[in-house]
Amino acid sequence: MDATDDSSTTRVGLIGYGLAGSVFHAPLIAATEGLVLDTIVTSSPERQRQARAEFPDVRLVDSADEVWARADELDLIVIASPNRTHVPLARAALEAGLPTVVDKPLAATAAEAEELAALAEARGLLLTVFQNRRWDNDFRTLRKLLAEGALGEVQRFESRYERWRPQLKGGWRESGDPAEAGGLLYDLGSHLVDQALTLFGPVESVYAEVDVRRPGAQTDDDTFIALTHTGGVRSHLWMSATTAQLGPRFRVLGSESGYVKYGLDPQEAALREGLRPGDPSVAWGAEPEGDWGRLGAGESPTTGGGVPVETLRGDYPAYYAAVAAALRDGTPPPVTAAEAAATLHVLAAARVAAAERRTVRIEVPA
Numbered sequence: 001m002d003a004t005d006d007s008s009t010t011r012v013g014l015i016g017y018g019l020a021g022s023v024f025h026a027p028l029i030a031a032t033e034g035l036v037l038d039t040i041v042t043s044s045p046e047r048q049r050q051a052r053a054e055f056p057d058v059r060l061v062d063s064a065d066e067v068w069a070r071a072d073e074l075d076l077i078v079i080a081s082p083n084r085t086h087v088p089l090a091r092a093a094l095e096a097g098l099p100t101v102v103d104k105p106l107a108a109t110a111a112e113a114e115e116l117a118a119l120a121e122a123r124g125l126l127l128t129v130f131q132n133r134r135w136d137n138d139f140r141t142l143r144k145l146l147a148e149g150a151l152g153e154v155q156r157f158e159s160r161y162e163r164w165r166p167q168l169k170g171g172w173r174e175s176g177d178p179a180e181a182g183g184l185l186y187d188l189g190s191h192l193v194d195q196a197l198t199l200f201g202p203v204e205s206v207y208a209e210v211d212v213r214r215p216g217a218q219t220d221d222d223t224f225i226a227l228t229h230t231g232g233v234r235s236h237l238w239m240s241a242t243t244a245q246l247g248p249r250f251r252v253l254g255s256e257s258g259y260v261k262y263g264l265d266p267q268e269a270a271l272r273e274g275l276r277p278g279d280p281s282v283a284w285g286a287e288p289e290g291d292w293g294r295l296g297a298g299e300s301p302t303t304g305g306g307v308p309v310e311t312l313r314g315d316y317p318a319y320y321a322a323v324a325a326a327l328r329d330g331t332p333p334p335v336t337a338a339e340a341a342a343t344l345h346v347l348a349a350a351r352v353a354a355a356e357r358r359t360v361r362i363e364v365p366a
Contacts, residue, residue: 009036010327013067013074013098015089016081017042020103023271024132024316024364025080026055032320034328036224038074041067048265062088068340071096075326075328076126079103083181087112090127095117099126104190106337108181110344117337126326128333129340130319133191134198136265137285138249138293143340144312146199150295151254157196158233158251162243170217183219185210185347188239191214193343194335196227196235200207202364203227203346210354213242223352230364250293259309262294267314277317285314 012029014021017040029037039059040051048060061067067074077084077093078101087107091281093100094116106129107113133139145151173182185208197203207226214221222242228234238247250261267285276283292308299305322334349360 008034010034010075010324011036011038011073012076012078013039014039014078014080015041015064015067016079016103017044017047018080018082019184020130021078021080021162022047022050022054022113023268025078025101025103025130026051027271027276028320030055031317032324034324035076035320039067039349042287064092068092068096069199071098072355074098076101076323078130080130080209083108084185086355087116090116091119094123094125094127097123097125101128101323102132103130104340105129105181105186105344105347107344108178108186110341110348113341113344115165120337126323126333127337128323128326129335129337131191131335131340132267132316132319133195133265134335135310135315136267137287138261138263138265139195140312140315141261141293141309142250142252142259143199145252145259145295145309150257151252151259152256154200154233154254155250156253157200157233157246158237159192159195159235160238160240160247160249161192162240164244164246165241166214168214183221183223184239184241185202185220185223185225185350189223189225189237189347189350190343192239193225193227193346194236194339195343196229196237197339197346200229200231200233200235202230202342203362204230204364205359205361206346206349206353207359208350208354210351216271223350223354224347227346257297258306259293259295261305261311263287265314267316271316281339283313285316287311 012035029035041061041064043062074357077098079089080103086102090100090102156246175182209224210220211222225237234332248260248262252259275282294301294306295309297305321336323333326333349362353360
């Protein structure tokens with residue numbers, strides 16, 4: 001029997017085959033036991049040729065309407081198209097009775113995210129958001145250190161996604177149209193805020209500096225957010241395309257010790273190079289000892305101070321494994337729509353804080 005005819009497999013339709021679809025979602029879906037990449041939606045002839053070369057057995061269609069017409073032949077929809085399409089496509093997928101994965105951000109506003117969450121709940125369908133950075137190697141390592149109490153009481157969490165890209169690349173991510181939900185605040189900020197909320201819980205106030213630095217840029221490319229969590233931790237988050245000297249990925253300061261980690265998780269680079277999870281020749285998500293972070297107090301990690309902490313392997317495949325388990329066994333989704341909405345509340349507050357040059361308070365549910 002062909003794998004796609006096996007009732008134990010989940011047939012997946014993927015909408016979008018740009019960066020998100022081709023580099024992240026398609027390879028991770030294909031690497032997940034129980035998931036079969038059945039259909040890819042893209043109207044670009046070039047991307048169709050790319051998809052056919054990488055997945056010879058996949059069905060290629062030009063529009064999402066062709067997916068809705070055969071919704072009964074699919075078990076899961078993954079939306080990896082531009083941000084402006086996330087809400088209408090997710091709504092259509094849920095109304096067609098299909099469990100749905102949406103690339104971050106789920107929506108442009110928290111209200112839209114909450115509406116989708118309500119629709120999914122009313123129809124008894126899975127709705128989850130692709131927040132792969134929860135499975136970065138450094139983030140997994142930091143969670144382990146916090147669980148062990150290695151830092152004592154955490155006082156400040158510093159987190160950065162900084163790049164040196166002084167020239168504009170173009171495309172919808174750099175568009176100034178609010179409908180596109182472009183700019184670094186909604187792109188990298190979605191990851192940074194999600195990580196901060198995952199580690200330290202709800203936020204009561206937000207301060208932000210949202211800047212447009214590069215000539216000709218239409219939307220933010222150098223942004224800072226300061227969060228005060230209800231538990232007292234302060235999160236300082238940087239996202240930038242204009243950083244000539246990169247800071248540490250993490251600097252986390254506690255009452256007993258601090259953890260400093262430089263460099264980025266290697267999984268995105270590996271996926272871009274065509275490497276795949278499950279390849280026995282690849283130590284997936286592993287990094288060399290020289291890139292490990294350091295734990296200590298009163299010492300400079302840049303001059304060898306502190307104790308090196310082995311970095312856990314990054315594990316992006318865990319996201320889709322959790323999606324498969326949720327569909328099969330009814331376990332909780334790896335990321336909930338409510339969590340996505342909470343992140344969007346913070347991003348919206350950051351935009352207001354920057355525009356009005358003030359700290360914005362967020363109402364935290366009792």
